[in-house]
Amino acid sequence: MRSPEGTEPFDFNDVLKCALCREGMAHNNQLTFYEVEIRQCVLDLDNLKQMHGMEMMMGSPAIARALSPTTTVAHRIGPKTRKLVCQECAIVNLTYLALLAEGGE
Numbered sequence: 001m002r003s004p005e006g007t008e009p010f011d012f013n014d015v016l017k018c019a020l021c022r023e024g025m026a027h028n029n030q031l032t033f034y035e036v037e038i039r040q041c042v043l044d045l046d047n048l049k050q051m052h053g054m055e056m057m058m059g060s061p062a063i064a065r066a067l068s069p070t071t072t073v074a075h076r077i078g079p080k081t082r083k084l085v086c087q088e089c090a091i092v093n094l095t096y097l098a099l100l101a102e103g104g105e
Contacts, residue, residue, distance in 0.1 A: 019083035030087035
């Protein structure tokens with residue numbers, strides 16, 4: 001039976017220790033944990049300055065974006081890193097991670 005997209009099951013070897021506290025995922029009797037993918041990014045300052053100048057000249061960010069030769073403002077660098085974080089560390093150490101997971105921005 002196939003799992004719905006985004007709900008693929010973990011194999012035993014996939015559930016490693018928490019990246020922060022280095023304990024097992026269920027060390028605090030919590031059944032939930034977070035799988036986090038992290039990738040470093042860098043802003044493209046030249047393009048940002050150009051877009052900002054266009055916005056000031058045109059008087060409208062929407063018009064400036066439509067007429068700008070590029071809309072690239074950042075670049076992803078390096079590969080993604082996958083980490084697991086237990087529920088306790090996500091709430092105690094990474095409160096914002098838990099909030100993002102719940103749909104906040």
